[in-house]
Structures are given as structure tokens and as C-alpha cells.
Amino acid sequence: MKNDAAILPERAQSIRFSECSGDGIKCESASVSGAVSQRACVYCGARVVLNPITDAFHLVHGPIGCASYTWDIRGSLSSDEEGYRNSYSTDLRETDVIFGGEKKLVAAIDEIMASHAPKVIFIYATCIVGVIGDDIDAVCRNAEAKYGIRVIPVKSPGFSGTKKTGYKMACNAIMSLITPAVLPEKTCGVNILGDFNLAGEMWIIKNYLRRIGVEVVANITGDAKVEDLKQAPSAQLNLVQCAGSMTYLAKQMEEAFLIPFIKVSFFGVTDTSDSLMRIAYAVGDKEVIQRAKAFIEEEKNRVIPLLNKYKKNLEGKKAAIYVGGGFKAISLIRQFNEFGMNTVMVGTQTGSKDDYEVISHLVDEDAVILDDANPAELEAFMKEMGADILVGGVKERPLAYKLGVAFCDHNHERKHPLAGYEGTLNFASEINLSMNSPVWEIIGGINNV
Amino acid sequence: MLELTPKKLSDRSTLRINPIKTCQPVGAMYAALGVHQCMPHSHGSQGCCSFHRMFLTRHFKDPAIASSSSFTEGASVFGGGSNLKTAIKNIFDIYDPEIIAVHTTCLSETIGDDLSGYIQDAKVPEGKLVVHTNTPSYVGSHITGYYNMISGFIKYLSESTGEKNGKLALFPGFVNPGDMREMKRLMKLMGTEFIMLPDTSGVLDAPMTGNYTMYPKGGTTIADIRDLGNCEMSLGLGELTSEFAADTLEKKCKVPYKTLPLPIGVENTDAFIMALNQFSKNEVPYEIEEERGQLMDILLDSHQYTHNKTVAIFGDPDTVLGMAQIALEMGMIPKYMVTGTPGAAFDRKAAALLEKFGVEGCTAKQAGDLFELHQWIKNDPVDLLIGGTHGKQVARAEDIPLVRVGFPIIDRYVHSYLPIVGYKGAIRLAELILNALMDRQDRDCEDEDLEMVM
Numbered sequence: 024m025k026n027d028a029a030i031l032p033e034r035a036q037s038i039r040f041s042e043c044s045g046d047g048i049k050c051e052s053a054s055v056s057g058a059v060s061q062r063a064c065v066y067c068g069a070r071v072v073l074n075p076i077t078d079a080f081h082l083v084h085g086p087i088g089c090a091s092y093t094w095d096i097r098g099s100l101s102s103d104e105e106g107y108r109n110s111y112s113t114d115l116r117e118t119d120v121i122f123g124g125e126k127k128l129v130a131a132i133d134e135i136m137a138s139h140a141p142k143v144i145f146i147y148a149t150c151i152v153g154v155i156g157d158d159i160d161a162v163c164r165n166a167e168a169k170y171g172i173r174v175i176p177v178k179s180p181g182f183s184g185t186k187k188t189g190y191k192m193a194c195n196a197i198m199s200l201i202t203p204a205v206l207p208e209k210t211c212g213v214n215i216l217g218d219f220n221l222a223g224e225m226w227i228i229k230n231y232l233r234r235i236g237v238e239v240v241a242n243i244t245g246d247a248k249v250e251d252l253k254q255a256p257s258a259q260l261n262l263v264q265c266a267g268s269m270t271y272l273a274k275q276m277e278e279a280f281l282i283p284f285i286k287v288s289f290f291g292v293t294d295t296s297d298s299l300m301r302i303a304y305a306v307g308d309k310e311v312i313q314r315a316k317a318f319i320e321e322e323k324n325r326v327i328p329l330l331n332k333y334k335k336n337l338e339g340k341k342a343a344i345y346v347g348g349g350f351k352a353i354s355l356i357r358q359f360n361e362f363g364m365n366t367v368m369v370g371t372q373t374g375s376k377d378d379y380e381v382i383s384h385l386v387d388e389d390a391v392i393l394d395d396a397n398p399a400e401l402e403a404f405m406k407e408m409g410a411d412i413l414v415g416g417v418k419e420r421p422l423a424y425k426l427g428v429a430f431c432d433h434n435h436e437r438k439h440p441l442a443g444y445e446g447t448l449n450f451a452s453e454i455n456l457s458m459n460s461p462v463w464e465i466i467g468g469i470n471n472v
Numbered sequence: 473m474l475e476l477t478p479k480k481l482s483d484r485s486t487l488r489i490n491p492i493k494t495c496q497p498v499g500a501m502y503a504a505l506g507v508h509q510c511m512p513h514s515h516g517s518q519g520c521c522s523f524h525r526m527f528l529t530r531h532f533k534d535p536a537i538a539s540s541s542s543f544t545e546g547a548s549v550f551g552g553g554s555n556l557k558t559a560i561k562n563i564f565d566i567y568d569p570e571i572i573a574v575h576t577t578c579l580s581e582t583i584g585d586d587l588s589g590y591i592q593d594a595k596v597p598e599g600k601l602v603v604h605t606n607t608p609s610y611v612g613s614h615i616t617g618y619y620n621m622i623s624g625f626i627k628y629l630s631e632s633t634g635e636k637n638g639k640l641a642l643f644p645g646f647v648n649p650g651d652m653r654e655m656k657r658l659m660k661l662m663g664t665e666f667i668m669l670p671d672t673s674g675v676l677d678a679p680m681t682g683n684y685t686m687y688p689k690g691g692t693t694i695a696d697i698r699d700l701g702n703c704e705m706s707l708g709l710g711e712l713t714s715e716f717a718a719d720t721l722e723k724k725c726k727v728p729y730k731t732l733p734l735p736i737g738v739e740n741t742d743a744f745i746m747a748l749n750q751f752s753k754n755e756v757p758y759e760i761e762e763e764r765g766q767l768m769d770i771l772l773d774s775h776q777y778t779h780n781k782t783v784a785i786f787g788d789p790d791t792v793l794g795m796a797q798i799a800l801e802m803g804m805i806p807k808y809m810v811t812g813t814p815g816a817a818f819d820r821k822a823a824a825l826l827e828k829f830g831v832e833g834c835t836a837k838q839a840g841d842l843f844e845l846h847q848w849i850k851n852d853p854v855d856l857l858i859g860g861t862h863g864k865q866v867a868r869a870e871d872i873p874l875v876r877v878g879f880p881i882i883d884r885y886v887h888s889y890l891p892i893v894g895y896k897g898a899i900r901l902a903e904l905i906l907n908a909l910m911d912r913q914d915r916d917c918e919d920e921d922l923e924m925v926m
């Protein structure tokens with residue numbers, strides 16, 4: 024193992040070099056006490072999945088912090104409703120912690136109902152709510168009875184697992200919202216699962232599907248509205264995009280509503296084209312297949328020459344990846360391959376064993392693979408592997424810049440849509456911009472001038 | 473944007489909408505980052521620590537490090553003692569700080585973890601230190617957590633040896649590294665020897681070097697924190713933020729203290745400089761007088777553009793009061809002053825300020841939120857908003873210019889490097905405010921009224 028100094032002994036099993044075989048990487052477990060981990064919590068996972076439901080009310084039951092950190096931070100765009108961009112919480116105080124917060128929660132729901140007419144309220148119970156013994160199930164039941172709307176508990180105390188557990192909680196909440204009394208007739212449309220409409224990506228994909236003649240029933244959850252979500256059981260097929268967060272939901276929908284699913288990815292030209300074809304074949308309509316072929320052809324002809332212009336600048340550069348889910352990491356590696364770039368380090372917060380398996384086949388033998396990495400590890404390996412650019416989230420950005428490494432946000436703060444053909448162009452342009460900015464020319468110290 | 477905000481005010485005693493505060497640990501983390509070679513440690517679940525680091529990173533655009541006890545289900549039932557013990561060992565083994573500053577979270581507070589006990593039992597390597605403070609988020613706000621952490625350092629470390637060191641202890645208030653730099657510059661100009669706690673300059677505005685260091689050059693040293701106990705007196709800037717720390721030092725080491733408002737605006741900066749003058753007995757140097765004179769010149773030149781303009785100010789209590797002071801000095805009317813941090817002292821101070829300037833018809837509220845401020849503005853608008861990034865929704869909804877001051881500012885750059893305190897800071901504020909108002913005038917006026925010379 025290289026770089027021993029930067030690695031906690033307990034962490035050694037969560038890091039590996041691509042060449043070593045055996046049991047693979049240790050993942051899907053809690054962070055080590057004392058680690059400077061980049062990992063978010065159960066609540067965060069649940070919130071990011073549900074937050075894009077634009078006409079829902081999201082009420083955080085707990086002290087103020089959890090609510091204030093998640094106020095309008097995910098760049099999920101809405102086509103009209105803006106309610107989800109407010110931050111609602113019960114702001115629990117000391118007396119509530121001593122005497123219980125149930126009354127306050129009831130009153131907060133009443134106050135929402137006094138001035139608004141939401142169709143659904145999600146109640147997120149954060150860390151201390153379970154500990155102080157609030158029965159939020161009962162509060163939600165009573166509120167539903169009183170107001171005739173859906174009030175859905177999302178029990179997401181941070182300590183009860185990782186962000187992934189939160190995705191599950193969110194999926195359960197969605198199931199609770201969309202499960203009909205009787206299964207509706209199937210239409211020929213599809214649902215999109217796991218796109219959160221960051222920078223408008225859901226719109227791009229919906230547009231592609233429209234172009235090839237596939238109708239979208241429900242967006243889950245980017246730019247979603249409650250009424251549309253409720254139509255989801257009538258779809259004939261589920262397209263699962265962010266597999267980490269949504270496979271669980273897809274499986275449940277398959278069981279309960281008899282909707283089969285396929286996994287798709289719209290990052291990169293290859294993945295986008297493959298996915299469109301797979302969708303067309305899954306829908307099985309001859310005309311759709313024809314149209315998909317033609318559309319892909321057309322887009323490739325348009326985009327590839329443009330990409331080749333960037334390729335000159337990108338070829339041979341070394342990329343480091345640190346993202347939330349394994350699926351996204353895999354897509355990114357493929358994209359870098361398309362650009363002629365080499366991925367030298369890959370880390371994820373919540374990747375599964377299967378993901379890491381795939382990753383280790385996609386990267387070079389000496390690439391570093393990390394689970395739930397801390398800044399010291401990221402630094403050590405980025406330097407050692409000589410990365411030219413890091414793709415990550417908000418906490419990684421300043422780290423990369425301090426090291427003088429270019430950066431691209433592939434998370435909540437992405438600046439442009441990165442999905443689909445135009446997303447691939449944006450992505451290439453963004454990494455090109457960051458890696459070839461004149462700023463790198465002037466950052467040497469005065470003594471090096 | 474924000475069309476859900478109804479104009480009609482309703483009784484809303486339990487629901488918090490669009491907060492102007494966050495939780496204690498974030499303040500504690502910020503304070504701990506202002507100590508040299510210190511690892512802030514969050515004793516609770518992983519998520520809190522991640523959120524707090526992200527929040528600070530978004531504001532400072534610099535890496536904010538901190539470790540977490542990473543509670544799991546088990547810890548939430550049996551207590552977090554063993555998590556903390558393991559954490560302390562791991563942190564010293566791998567990240568090698570000089571000191572670990574532990575703060576609690578809602579969870580560890582609610583399950584009743586005994587931090588002092590855990591720390592006493594922990595194996596701490598020779599020469600290294602572990603301190604702690606309690607930061608239950610259901611009390612106060614990030615401001616509370618900030619001064620709790622400062623007091624934690626003092627309680628654990630400051631000592632009076634009986635021999636005075638001739639220095640002034642300065643508690644800077646909840647301000648940016650750029651402000652701390654300015655305070656230090658002014659103290660140096662005044663020939664005042666000082667120890668400032670915390671000092672995040674050189675940590676959260678550290679230069680780019682091509683290397684990432686967990687512990688940049690800045691921060692108050694442990695030796696200096698110890699030596700605080702030998703200071704002649706302490707000065708707490710930001711009365712609602714710094715008094716607690718100053719009081720802790722007085723109780724522990726008999727260092728008398730005085731508090732002053734944050735030195736924002738003319739009068740507040742005058743008071744700070746006069747306090748330094750009384751302490752060091754040194755004359756105010758020409759350099760400072762010159763800056764003050766420049767500020768006067770600017771305020772005179774431009775007063776007709778600010779006179780009688782109404783402004784809504786939101787943010788942390790001492791920042792809001794300071795901004796109200798300078799607004800009043802510029803002839804503006806601080807129509808609404810809101811802080812999310814609870815504490816009746818804010819209302820009293822705001823009322824006193826208004827009385828001093830003989831201004832009526834303004835509203836001040838502690839423990840308020842942006843939703844309510846938005847409702848007030850809908851009913852009776854203002855010319856200008858002053859506060860952090862979260863005001864941008866209101867600014868857009870009501871088409872009011874927003875001058876970004878305070879915490880957090882997560883959608884702009886540079887703010888944390890430059891001061892708002894001191895005469896220099898006031899000059900910067902005057903520029904920000906004037907530009908906002910005058911840009912607006914240029915945007916809104918008729919073609920024939922567009923003035924080339926203003």
C-alpha cells in the first residue's frame with residue numbers, strides 16, 4: 024500500500040489499488056470515528072430525493088440546523104411551482120426537547136394549513152426526534168384525518184445509516200404517496216426515476232424521449248408535481264437513472280404496480296445513445312426504434328465533431344473523481360475515456376460492491392479506488408497520481424484549488440446541464456475551461472517568477 | 473419566486489420559515505478553526521459535521537476541516553463515549569493536530585453524553601490537548617456556539633500566573649477573517665500589544681500555495697490562549713457575541729473586561745480606537761486619522777444619495793446593529809432590523825440606537841425569520857436590503873437591491889477577505905451601499921434623466 028502515512032489503519036480496507044484482488048473494497052459501512060469524512064447523513068439523502076417535488080411542503084421536525092443547511096441548495100429547477108424553495112422547520116427549542124416536540128409539530132402543520140393549501144406535506148424527523156420520543160406517525164395520521172391531505176413521515180435520523188438509507192426512506196415516502204387503491208390501466212408511457220432536474224437535465228431527457236416518440240408519465244422527482252406522481256403506476260416502463268438512489272424504488276414499483284425497469288445513463292455520448300436504444304427496444308414499438316436510430320445518428324453527427332475540438336486539449340490528461348454514488352462514477356469514467364482522458368483516482372461516498380467491481384474493470388491497473396474518502400486521502404492520491412482535474416462536490420472544490428488542480432462540480436452546484444448530448448458538450452467545455460484557464464499560468468509563487 | 477409569501481401577517485408561533493440563523497456547532501467549528509493547529513471535532517452523527525463543513529466552505533470558499541464521532545444507532549442508545557475515545561485516538565494518529573476542540577450536537581446533548589468525563593478518560597498523547605464545549609442546537613444559534621467554544625478554550629487553557637503580560641485580550645466577535653485582519657492592523661497602528669481569540673485570518677483566507685495543509689499558518693496559538701489569563705484587560709467586540717467569553721475570562725483569571733459594539737461605522741470605530749488609546753496610552757497616529765478623514769469626506773460627498781433611504785437589515789445580532797449604526801450615520805432609516813438569534817438584548821440595543829438618532833417607526837425583532845421580514849416588506853417596502861445570500865429571493869421577489877454583508881454569503885466571492893470594520897471597512901460599506909442605490913437609480917430612471925455625473 025502506498026502513502027501509509029495518510030491512511031488510518033481502519034481505513035486501509037476502504038482503499039485499494041486496482042491491481043489487488045481478493046475481497047474487493049470495504050464499503051456501505053459507517054464512517055470511522057474521528058475521520059474527516061465527506062459523507063452526508065440519512066436526512067440529507069432523503070431530502071435531496073424528495074425536495075424536487077415542487078408543490079410539496081417539506082417540513083423539518085428538529086432543531087434549526089438541519090433545515091437551514093438544506094434550504095434551496097440543490098439546483099433542482101421547477102417549471103412553475105416555487106414552494107419547495109422555502110425552508111420550513113419546527114426549530115425545536117430546549118423545552119421541546121424536555122417535554123417532547125409533538126405539540127409543536129401539530130401546531131406547525133396547523134399553521135401551514137391556515138395559510139396554504141398543500142396537497143402533501145413531508146415531515147422529516149431528524150436525529151433527536153426519535154430520542155425524545157415523538158410519535159410522528161400518529162401526528163401525521165391525525166393531520167391526514169383532520170385536513171384530508173397526505174402528511175407523510177420521513178423518519179431520517181442521521182445516525183441510522185448512510186445517505187443511502189435516506190434514499191430508501193424517500194422511496195418509501197414516494198411509494199406511500201403514489202400507491203393507488205386500485206391499479207390503473209397501463210398507458211404506453213414511461214416514468215423517469217432518479218433525475219432531479221439539476222440545471223434542467225430532466226427537461227433535456229424528456230425532450231429526447233419526446234423526439235423518439237416516448238411519452239413520459241411521471242418525473243421522479245425532478246420538476247415533479249404531486250398529481251403527476253400519482254399517475255406513475257399507469258406507466259409501462261421505469262427508466263432508472265441515479266441507480267444508487269432509485270433502484271430500490273424501481274423494485275418496489277415492479278412488485279406493486281407490475282412495472283419493469285431498465286437502468287439508463289445520460290452522461291456521455293456512448294451512454295446516452297445506448298440508453299436511448301435500450302429504451303426504444305424496451306418500449307418495443309417499431310416506429311420508436313426507427314426514430315431513436317435516426318435521432319441518435321443526427322445528434323452524434325452534430326456533437327462528435329464539436330467534441331473532437333475539445334479532445335485536442337483533453338487527450339492524455341489525468342482525471343480524479345470523487346462523487347456520491349457509484350453509478351455516476353462509472354458514467355464519468357466512461358466519459359473521460361471518450362475524451363481520451365485517463366481516470367487515475369475514483370472515490371464515492373456510497374458506492375456498492377458491485378459498483379466498485381465495475382469501476383475496477385474500467386480504470387487502469389494502477390488507478391486508486393477509495394470508499395468514503397477524507398481530504399487527506401484525496402490530497403495524497405491526487406498528488407501522487409498527478410491528477411489534472413478533480414470532479415466532485417462542494418467540499419472538494421476548495422481542496423482541488425488549493426492544490427492547484429482544476430475542478431468541475433458534478434453535484435448540486437453544477438453550473439450547466441451535464442446530461443445528454445448537449446450535457447456532454449457542456450462537460451467537455453467546462454473541464455477544458457477549468458484545466459486550460461489562464462489562471463494556472465499566473466499562480467506560481469513570486470519566488471518562481 | 474416566493475409567491476407563497478402572503479401579504480397578510482398571520483400568527484405563526486411554532487413554524488419557522490426561512491431562518492436567519494443556524495445551529496450552534498457551526499459557530500463552534502468556526503471558532504475552533506481560528507486556533508492554530510486545531511482540529512474541530514463534532515461529537516454526533518456524521519451528517520451534522522458534513523453539513524457544517526459544507527456551510528463554512530460555501531461561505532469562505534476555502535476547505536473547512538473537522539472530524540466527527542460518526543454516531544451510529546448503537547451510540548444513540550448507549551452513549552457516544554467509545555466513539556469519542558476512538559475518535560481522539562484516530563485523530564491524533566493520523567491528522568496530528570496540537571489540539572482537538574470537541575463540540576456537541578443535538579443528539580449527543582439529548583442522550584446526555586458527559587464530555588468532561590469522556591475526555592478525562594481518553595488517552596491523549598503527551599503534549600497534546602483536548603478541550604470541549606457544549607453546543608446544543610436547540611438553544612441559541614450559531615452565535616451561541618461560537619462564544620461557547622471560545623469560552624471552552626478559556627476554561628480549559630487560560631491561566632493567570634500572577635504576572636501580567638501587558639497585553640490586551642481581544643474577542644473579535646463573529647466576523648470574517650478580513651475583519652480580524654483589520655482589527656489587528658488597527659491595534660498594531662495603535663501600538664497595542666494584544667492576544668486575539670479566535671483568529672481565522674490565515675486559516676480561512678489562506679493563500680493558494682499549491683499545497684493543501686490541514687493546518688494553515690494562521691490561528692491563535694495555544695501558548696497565547698494560555699497567556700490570555702495574564703492580560704491586563706479584555707475587550708469584547710460585539711456586545712451580544714463577545715461578552716460571554718470576556719466574562720468567562722474574568723471569572724477564571726480575574727481579567728477585567730469591557731465590551732463595545734462591533735466597530736462598524738464611524739462612532740463604533742471611534743469607540744474602538746479610543747479604547748485602544750486608553751489601554752495603550754498611545755496617541756492616535758496620523759494614518760488612522762487620515763482614514764477617518766477620508767471616510768468623512770466620502771460620507772459628505774455622497775450623502776444626498778443615501779439620505780432618508782429606507783433599509784431592511786437582517787443577519788447576526790451584532791452585525792445587524794453595526795450595520796444599522798452606519799446606515800443611520802449615512803442618513804438612512806433602518807426600517808427593519810431582524811436577527812434569527814434569540815435574545816431580548818437585541819431589541820433593547822436596537823431601540824436605544826433608534827432613540828439616539830431620533831428615528832421613529834422602525835421595527836426590530838430577535839428570533840425572527842426572513843419569511844416575516846418579507847411580509848413586512850410586502851406591506852411597507854424599503855429601498856435597500858442588507859444581509860446574507862438568503863435575502864436574494866426576497867430581493868428578487870420585491871425587486872429591491874441587496875447589499876451582501878454578514879454570514880453566510882454563499883453566492884459571491886471576495887467578501888471574506890475584505891473588512892467591514894474600522895474606517896476602511898466603513899469606506900468599503902459606503903461604496904457597496906452607494907453602488908447598489910446608484911446602479912438602481914441608473915437602471916430605473918428615464919432616458920432623459922440618466923446622469924453622466926453623479
Ligand code: SF4
Pocket residue numbers: 085086087088089090149150151495496497516519520523576577578579609
Ligand atoms: S442535528 Fe446537527 S445539524 Fe441538525 S441542528 Fe442539531 S447539530 Fe445542527
Ligand code: SF4
Pocket residue numbers: 064065066067089149150151179180181182517518519520521523578
Ligand atoms: S445527522 Fe441528524 S442532526 Fe445531523 S444533519 Fe443529519 S439529521 Fe440532522
